[in-house]
Amino acid sequence: MTVGGIIVAGGRTSYSRPADGSHGWRPTSAHTAAVTVGILLLATSVLAGRADIALIGIPGLLAATWAHSSRPTTPLRADLHEPAGPTTPGELTATLQLAAGPGEGADVVHLRITAPGHRTTHLTLAARPQDHAQEQAQAQGRDVPLRLSSVRTGPQQTFTVDLRGSRHGTWEEEPTLVRAATRLVLPGAAPLGRLPLPRRLRGLTGPHSARRLGDGTELRDIHPFTPGDRLRRIDWRTTARRSPELDTLYVRRTYSTAEATAVLVVDSRDEVGPDVRTWRGYGIIRVDEPTSLDLARHAAASVATALVEAGDRVGLEDLARRRRPLPPSAGRRHLRRLVHGLALAHPKDPASAHRVRPPQLPADAIVYLFTTLLDDDPLHLVRTWRTAGHPVVVIDTLPDVHPVIESHLVIAWQIGRLEREDRIAALNVEGIPVVRWAGSAREQAAVRFEALAHAARRHIPGRTP
Structure with a gap:
């Protein structure tokens, strides 16, 4: 699988x-046929005056009598x-x-x-x-x-x-x-490497090095000792080289550690399969072909597993369910809650699928949006989040569509495909990465995430890739 x-x-x-x-318990048709044929043969033997005909029907009546006496009761x-x-x-x-x-x-x-x-x-x-x-x-x-x-x-x-x-x-x-x-059925998770993180990290401790001064392992610079610096931070080798008379003490200053906050937003307003004929709700989606929501669950579980194992905080929002979002948290127990919440994501009533406001996100959180990009609502959400300062990564979860044969469906799919390509092009122009998660492109998703993470780290001021 x-x-x-x-x-x-x-x-x-x-x-x-x-x-x-x-x-x-009731008699079967064989029991009824044996009784009927036996009685008819006995009546025929009496009317015709032939005993041989009666001998043919007697075994059937005896079998029916024995079966009636052994009627099951349990x-x-x-x-x-x-x-x-x-x-x-x-x-x-x-x-x-x-x-x-x-x-x-x-x-x-x-x-x-x-x-x-x-x-x-x-x-x-x-x-x-x-x-x-x-x-x-x-x-x-x-x-x-x-x-x-x-x-x-x-x-x-x-x-x-x-x-x-x-x-x-x-x-x-x-x-x-x-x-x-x-x-x-809970979704599985594919192994991923480094993932894109927000530019600003939160918290006083975590697995990543922040841009502010504090206790950490990554060196920032060597600075003269000032009130408030810890004695254990004194670099005696640098002090001996720069100030042989020990007039000035030098300390090693490091970047503090912090954790990233990510929010997984699953677009479960619709669920489409590779067969366009099933998009109208009349056909049956095959069990050996994953749907867009299956791909979204798998991609979100993979991203959540990678982030939680790295020590970051992850939350979950469902565009089709407006109640009880999972707030960002960390730990293996929270990861089980995330996977369970992903498994429960499913389309709701289309009449109530439109959201007036986008989901509220924590400050300095990165957004992973899992959507098919079949309408303009994901674009409005992405632009709103970008205006608020949230970096966004869009994961395309539309399955590889099978070739369409019907003429009316060919025209409809061509129009829908062109509109979808326009939306992806608009996201790329605005600098919003779109990662494909279907078919053979899923195998390259980890490489794509690694490249995005490297590019984001390279553009952080004062940091080297």
Whole structure:
């Protein structure tokens, strides 16, 4: 899986009976046919006066009588267990536990397993394990492992199982439904190097060297001792060279350390896939193709991981959700909150998607905007933040679009593509970097970030790259 990450939501979902309470065992069509054919053959033998015809129908009636006397009484139960911890990226797993119960119950189970974006699977298997010597295993039933692959992240609908138990082919249960709970797939993170940082750092300590004087490791200059300087900062070798009589003491002055503040802004107002035909909301997006929001989650998780591991503070804003933004903070626990918040990002009602005001940002924070640039709203936000003095890096999360065949969609996509290219060109003219995060360009994103970080460090006054 190139985009997806870890499965964290899990639990247990029990099966549900029909809402009308009509659950129970009923004869199959084979049982009804045996009784009907047997009675017809007996009636024909009496009317025709032929005993040989009656001998043909008697076995069917005897089989139906025996089946009626052995009518099952124990219902089939099914539980769907899902893992509650991390699992393999890109795979959703679950275990369907079938319990036939003691006594006369189902011996064969018919399953129909469905999942969004996957083909329906039909399966017929024994309700109990084949090893009948294990009585405890017979009482517990058997486990059926389920697995599906997907590169999608966020809330995902997984397994829906329709099942029906039967006994001896003559009795069958009413169909029951087992539906798995919605799973939350956390996005993974790609390794990144240095990232662009704001020009002004905040705090009294941190992993970076600020431009102001203070305690740190990066040398600024050598200066004569003044009141307030610490004695441990005295450079005795320089003092001995410049002032042999020790008339003047010289101290080593360093840059103070500080931390950077970054805010991740995810444009989750829409979610589009590589197929333009699905942009109207009528088609189904394939599970093996990441959408724009999947790419945004993956890119934001990668940037957040790199910044938090470097000791910086990171916050999260969602353009589609105006409540409860994550304020900037640091630490591994906060990183888990960020990844969880990214997984919950999804489009809202289009009527309420327009924001009158841009999200409020902390002072001296750098903004990472993850958007598809399909409309002009991201440009207005970027220009507003730049006017307020915030450096902005735009991450383009539009997937590589498949070739369009329909004539009306060709014209619409050409217009949309040209408008999008104009917006990217306008950002480049204004000095706002745009980093592509889709297809083969994603592999060059780390190099692009490294170049931006080097360029930003080179233009800081008094600093060398």
